[in-house]
Each structure stands twice: as structure tokens, then as C-alpha cells.
Amino acid sequence: MADPMLxxxxxxxxxxxxAEVELAANGAGTxxxxxLINPTGEPWEIHEVKFSVRRKTDATLRQNSSGGIVLCRMTxxxxxxxxxxxxxxxxxxxxxxxxxxxxxxxxxPIQETPSVFQGARSCDAYYSWKxxxxxxxxxxxxxxxxxxxxxxxPETYRVGVLYSGRxxxxxxxxxxxxxxxxxxxxxxxxxxxxxxGTDQSxxxxxxxEFDHDLTxxxxxxxVCQTSSYTAAEVAGAVAGALVDDLEDGLFATELFRIRNHLxxxxxxxxxxxxxxxxxxxxxxxxxxxxxWQQRHVLPPxxxxxxxxxxxxxxxxxxxxVTALETIKEVRASANISMVGWREEYVP
Amino acid sequence: MSEPRQADRSTxxxxxxxxxxxxxxxxxxxxxxxxxxxxxxxxxLEMRELRVTIQPLGQPDLTPSVGSQxxxxxxxxxxxxxxxxNYLTKDFVPVCLLGPTIIPxxxxxxxSVFQTGAPATPAMINAEHYSWTFSKPMLCGPGTPLDxxxxxxxxxxxxxxxxxxxxxxxxxxxxxxFGAPRGDTMRDVPWAMHFRPPVAQYTAGTTFPDVVAxxxxxxxxxxxxxxxxxxxxxxxxxxxNGTNGQPGGQIQRDGLSGATAGNCFKxxxxxxxxxxxxxxxxxxxxxxxxxxxxAADMYMTAQMNSVMIGDMLLPGQWYRATIGRxxxxxxxxxxxPMLALVGDRQEPMR
Numbered sequence: 001m002a003d004p005m006l007x008x009x010x011x012x013x014x015x016x017x018x019a020e021v022e023l024a025a026n027g028a029g030t031x032x033x034x035x036l037i038n039p040t041g042e043p044w045e046i047h048e049v050k051f052s053v054r055r056k057t058d059a060t061l062r063q064n065s066s067g068g069i070v071l072c073r074m075t076x077x078x079x080x081x082x083x084x085x086x087x088x089x090x091x092x093x094x095x096x097x098x099x100x101x102x103x104x105x106x107x108x109p110i111q112e113t114p115s116v117f118q119g120a121r122s123c124d125a126y127y128s129w130k131x132x133x134x135x136x137x138x139x140x141x142x143x144x145x146x147x148x149x150x151x152x153x154p155e156t157y158r159v160g161v162l163y164s165g166r167x168x169x170x171x172x173x174x175x176x177x178x179x180x181x182x183x184x185x186x187x188x189x190x191x192x193x194x195x196x197g198t199d200q201s202x203x204x205x206x207x208x209e210f211d212h213d214l215t216x217x218x219x220x221x222x223v224c225q226t227s228s229y230t231a232a233e234v235a236g237a238v239a240g241a242l243v244d245d246l247e248d249g250l251f252a253t254e255l256f257r258i259r260n261h262l263x264x265x266x267x268x269x270x271x272x273x274x275x276x277x278x279x280x281x282x283x284x285x286x287x288x289x290x291x292w293q294q295r296h297v298l299p300p301x302x303x304x305x306x307x308x309x310x311x312x313x314x315x316x317x318x319x320x321v322t323a324l325e326t327i328k329e330v331r332a333s334a335n336i337s338m339v340g341w342r343e344e345y346v347p
Numbered sequence: 348m349s350e351p352r353q354a355d356r357s358t359x360x361x362x363x364x365x366x367x368x369x370x371x372x373x374x375x376x377x378x379x380x381x382x383x384x385x386x387x388x389x390x391x392l393e394m395r396e397l398r399v400t401i402q403p404l405g406q407p408d409l410t411p412s413v414g415s416q417x418x419x420x421x422x423x424x425x426x427x428x429x430x431x432x433n434y435l436t437k438d439f440v441p442v443c444l445l446g447p448t449i450i451p452x453x454x455x456x457x458x459s460v461f462q463t464g465a466p467a468t469p470a471m472i473n474a475e476h477y478s479w480t481f482s483k484p485m486l487c488g489p490g491t492p493l494d495x496x497x498x499x500x501x502x503x504x505x506x507x508x509x510x511x512x513x514x515x516x517x518x519x520x521x522x523x524x525f526g527a528p529r530g531d532t533m534r535d536v537p538w539a540m541h542f543r544p545p546v547a548q549y550t551a552g553t554t555f556p557d558v559v560a561x562x563x564x565x566x567x568x569x570x571x572x573x574x575x576x577x578x579x580x581x582x583x584x585x586x587x588n589g590t591n592g593q594p595g596g597q598i599q600r601d602g603l604s605g606a607t608a609g610n611c612f613k614x615x616x617x618x619x620x621x622x623x624x625x626x627x628x629x630x631x632x633x634x635x636x637x638x639x640x641x642a643a644d645m646y647m648t649a650q651m652n653s654v655m656i657g658d659m660l661l662p663g664q665w666y667r668a669t670i671g672r673x674x675x676x677x678x679x680x681x682x683x684p685m686l687a688l689v690g691d692r693q694e695p696m697r
Binding site: 117198201219251253254261263265267268269270272273278279280282283286287288292294296297298299302314 | 358360361362363364365366367368395396398402412416422474476477478480517518520521522524547566
């Protein structure tokens with residue numbers, strides 16, 4: 001029986017390339033391009049993009065989910081893969097929220113003398129973007145990422161990106177390639193309890209900016225929530241902002257409402273309720289993977305317009321005050337992206 | 348390269364999410380108005396997923412160590428759906444039985460930074476999410492009405508805590524709206540039917556015989572074959588659970604724990620010819636019961652509460668389900684098991 005691995009006319013072998021960059025608060029960085037180019041000079045295709053985020057300084061500060069803090073812009077052979085900066089958690093499905101936490105875990109001293117392990121170490125937060133179609137990378141080509149720290153927390157992060165795929169040896173050059181595309185709208189930040197307001201996505205985002213069809217596979221809706229403290233939660237820790245999208249509490253299910261979601265052709269995608277409000281964010285961008293999976297095609301220049309409404313918190317809801325911590329304020333922003341692909345000629 | 352198309356509403360298919368919301372008191376049934384229906388009455392629709400969010404209103408004052416979440420309301424909130432002349436559910440079906448659990452954490456949400464009530468006893472703001480992805484997308488012709496009712500059942504099995512106030516239920520149906528008309532004459536219609544044993548609950552020290560779903564409960568009531576995609580099995584924890592649990596209980600329930608608690612169930616599924624479809628014995632419950640204070644809850648099986656079946660029931664054929672308590676180690680926990688069969692059948696477009 002013929003070896004199925006050879007039916008493509010040459011060796012097909014897996015390949016993983018990784019690079020890392022350090023981001024200070026509000027800083028930007030680009031990983032070394034040479035680390036993300038196939039060193040053998042052969043064409044290859046990327047199946048999955050994996051991001052990892054770790055705090056540079058280990059601390060006992062409690063968990064946060066960093067996908068809303070680190071933004072990424074990508075280009076393929078000079079052509080856009082993202083429409084501007086996109087939070088890391090808006091690329092792929094949220095399959096396991098527990099992997100999104102940069103949790104410090106502590107080695108406890110074992111019960112013997114002398115104690116062997118002490119101290120704390122953060123672990124990486126992981127985000128995965130499984131491409132809907134393999135992305136062809138020609139010889140010497142690169143899927144170039146740039147990262148940006150959004151500055152919501154003062155910590156420095158080490159951000160890694162890993163491309164996993166396979167080498168295509170002796171394969172004919174494809175005429176057209178399905179190139180992924182992600183566009184994200186990040187709304188204004190709203191305070192949790194008392195602030196009310198609206199926000200809407202601009203025409204320049206969530207739009208097909210190409211001169212040919214764009215196929216959208218899904219929407220991803222995340223809530224970037226920051227909680228700042230007035231006192232240290234744990235002795236010795238730094239009182240700062242916690243950022244996460246781990247909980248579907250007030251913001252996702254009560255305070256953020258989709259007042260309207262239309263496309264620029266006039267189709268009603270989500271209609272608000274009579275009398276002002278609309279369905280909560282999580283009812284639209286469903287709980288499964290924080291995504292609404294629905295394939296549809298956007299013709300050129302057609303885009304989506306989202307109208308977000310922020311309600312005040314229900315009566316009786318207050319910030320938590322305990323013996324260990326005093327929450328000063330909670331703010332949140334909706335991050336809604338559309339993920340898809342279009343066809344391009346190989347340059 | 349695809350040619351640019353003239354973009355207008357007759358040529359562009361678009362996603363669609365219809366949502367409605369109601370607030371349920373105990374033993375109340377209300378229709379859910381899907382708000383977007385007026386705007387799409389002349390279009391063909393393809394619906395793929397039903398989502399239900401349940402949010403208790405007026406949180407009780409629970410200390411974090413014992414009341415860090417209030418999940419399990421999917422066992423007392425039920426939904427009945429109808430599209431045109433076709434029902435999607437056999438009467439009301441508990442929301443927790445419509446689909447598998449993808450990630451247990453999505454079914455509860457202890458948001459820790461907010462509180463209600465007295466500051467000394469911060470409570471949590473919670474919402475549960477359930478999702479039913481149809482085994483086959485359902486086509487709806489222009490003007491096909493969609494009826495959705497939700498019910499908070501009259502609880503006789505101790506699942507609805509006495510102190511639980513109203514719950515807000517949001518139902519959304521997601522899919523696609525076609526720009527151009529279609530000419531389909533048949534469509535796939537989802538179907539869910541369930542069995543909840545009519546017993547009080549399994550409690551410690553008592554010996555319950557096996558309970559059996561008879562020939563009418565899990566039967567194909569249609570004149571066409573019924574495809575059974577999966578069986579979903581859940582066990583709801585009784586609200587009278589007052590003494591079990593560990594202070595500071597964990598909230599992750601992703602797997603089976605050891606057999607120390609010894610509360611195990613068995614589930615056997617056979618067809619009308621006594622062919623075995625599925626059998627699972629020694630189905631363990633977690634050994635860390637999470638709710639020392641009265642609350643309704645469900646535990647998760649390692650298979651995410653669901654098993655793919657991939658079978659076909661001809662008209663009139665049925666499954667017989669047997670649920671039994673496998674082992675009782677005198678635990679004080681009380682449980683209410685329940686299961687549902689989910690699939691689809693074909694119906695004429697009308």
C-alpha cells in the first residue's frame with residue numbers, strides 16, 4: 001500500500017516555529033522575523049496559531065486573563081490578516097477558559113527540614129487560533145505578527161507566538177490561497193454599577209475592505225473586565241487591575257445589551273427589544289467558545305454595525321468589600337470580532 | 348477570484364439571532380416573544396442553535412464558602428418549542444437536557460467582584476448558559492411562526508429552593524437569513540424528548556427500585572423515521588441538601604472523582620426489541636458536594652453528560668430507559684436523575 005504521506009509527491013513533515021517578545025505596559029514589539037521563517041527555504045502551510053502570555057515577574061498576585069491586554073496585528077506577504085489590532089482572545093474559540101489564566105502557583109514548603117521548594121511562579125496563559133483553512137507560506141515568506149500591550153495593567157508580559165503546520169516539499173505553487181482575516185471592535189469602557197450609555201462600531205471596523213468576497217465563519221464576543229483594588233489582596237502583592245473574561249456575570253448577561261446588529265446592506269442580524277433594550281451580549285455571542293458560529297459571505301465594502309447599550313447594575317448590587325480586599329471600581333469593554341477568510345493570489 | 352456581487356438584501360445571506368426574555372416566578376409558564384420575527388417574515392431562515400441563559404434575580408446572602416455558585420436551574424426551567432405546525436420538543440423539556448455540556452464552567456458563573464445584600468456576606472452574581480446545537484439545521488419558510496414557551500416547573504422533587512426568587516430566562520435562536528427565496532419542500536426538524544422519573548428523589552438509607560421509562564415516554568410519535576443523535580443524562584441535586592459539602596467548595600466539576608462518596612447511578616437504554624443501545628453502570632458522583640446550603644445542582648459525567656447514539660427509530664418504535672441507584676453508602680445527598688433523547692426528523696415545509 002502506498003505510503004499516504006508520500007501521495008503529495010514529496011516529504012511532508014510537521015513544522016513548528018516560535019518567537020517571543022517582551023511588552024512593557026503600553027509598549028509594542030515585533031518578534032524576530034527570522035524565527036518565524038522556514039529555515040529550509042521550503043514552502044509550508046500553517047494550520048494553527050498559538051499565543052502564550054506570561055508575566056515577566058513572578059508574583060503572588062492573583063490570576064488574570066491576559067487576552068484582552070495583549071493585542072496583535074498580522075500580515076501575510078504584506079497583505080492584512082487582521083484589520084488593525086485584535087485582542088488575542090478574539091482570534092479563536094475559547095475552548096478551555098482555565099488555560100487563559102496566568103496563574104501564579106506556589107511551591108509549598110514540604111514538611112521536612114530543610115524545606116525544598118518555596119516561592120511562586122506564574123504559568124502561561126494560552127490562546128489558540130485554529131485556521132479554517134491552512135495558510136500557504138511561500139519560500140522565504142512569513143506570517144508577520146506585531147504585538148501591543150493595551151496598558152490596562154502595569155505588568156510586563158512575555159508574549160510568544162507559535163505557528164504549527166507542515167512543510168510542503170516539491171509541491172506546485174498554488175494559484176490562490178485562502179488567507180484568514182480577523183476584524184475586531186473594542187467598545188468603550190463602562191463603569192459597572194452606575195454608568196449607562198451606548199456605543200457603536202465604526203464603519204471602518206467589522207467590514208470587508210477587499211474588492212472581493214469575504215467569508216465569515218464566526219463572531220467571537222469577549223468582555224474585557226478590569227477590577228481595580230484600593231488595598232493589596234495578599235500581603236506583599238501589588239494592588240492593581242485584574243483583567244479577565246472568565247465569568248459570565250453582570251456584564252455579559254445583564255449590563256451589555258446588543259441594541260441592534262445590522263449589516264450595511266440593511267439586514268437585521270440582531271434586533272433590539274421594543275421599549276429600548278436588547279438581548280444580553282452572551283445570548284448573541286453564545287456560551288460555546290464565546291462564539292456565534294455562522295458562516296456567511298460579505299460582498300466587497302459590506303460590513304457589520306453593532307449598537308451596544310450599557311445598563312446600570314440592578315438595585316442592591318455593590319462592589320465587594322472583604323477583609324482582604326476593597327474593590328475600587330469595575331469597568332468593562334465588549335470585544336467583538338468577526339473571523340473568516342478570503343482568497344488571494346500568491347505574490 | 349470570486350466576482351464582486353451586487354450587494355442588496357436579495358443577494359446577501361446574513362446571520363440572524365432572535366432573542367426574547369421573560370422573568371419566571373415559581374410554577375409559572377410564559378411565552379417568549381422572539382423580537383426579530385417581524386423583520387424577517389418574508390425570508391427563508393435556517394436555524395442552527397438554541398441558547399438559553401438563566402439568571403436568578405435577587406441573590407440570597409450566601410457566604411463565599413458555601414454559596415459560591417447557584418447552578419442547576421436548568422433542571423427546573425423547561426422549554427417547549429414549535430416551528431409552524433411542528434413541535435421541536437415533546438412537551439416541556441428541561442433546559443439542561445437539550446445539549447451536551449461542552450465545558451461545565453459555562454453552566455455557572457460566580458462573578459466574584461460584585462455582591463448583593465449585606466457586605467459581610469457577599470453573594471455572587473450568576474448566570475447559567477445552555478446550548479442546543481441542532482443535529483441538522485432547520486429550514487423555516489417565509490412567515491413560519493416560531494413559538495417558544497418557558498416554564499419553571501411545579502417542583503415536587505425538591506430541586507427548587509424555597510428562598511429562590513424570580514429567575515430571568517433569555518432564549519435566543521441563532522442561524523441565517525437567506526437573501527434569495529428557496530424551493531425546498533421538506534425540512535429537517537429537531538426533536539427532544541425526555542424522561543424524569545416520577546419519584547421524590549433518591550435519598551440516603553432508602554432503597555429505590557429501578558425506574559423505567561415505558562413505551563410511551565421515549566417513543567417516535569411521528570409517521571416518519573426519527574434519527575436519534577444522542578442521549579443526554581443529568582442528575583440534579585436536591586435542594587434539601589443541608590449538611591453535605593466542604594467549606595470553600597470547589598467550583599470545577601470537570602470529571603469524575605473517586606468512589607469515596609459511593610453515590611453511583613446506572614443507566615441502561617434498550618430498544619423495543621430489547622437490543623442494548625447503551626449501558627453505563629457505576630456512574631459516580633463527585634465526592635465533594637458543593638452546596639451545603641439548599642440549592643439545586645447537577646453533577647457532570649465524564650462524558651459531558653452526553654453520549655452519541657446515531658440510531659434510527661421507525662414510526663411507533665421506542666426506547667426503554669432504566670435508571671437505578673447503583674450504590675448507596677448512606678450519603679445524605681439526594682439526587683434526581685433525568686435523561687433526554689435528541690435528534691431530528693423530516694417534515695414537509697408548511
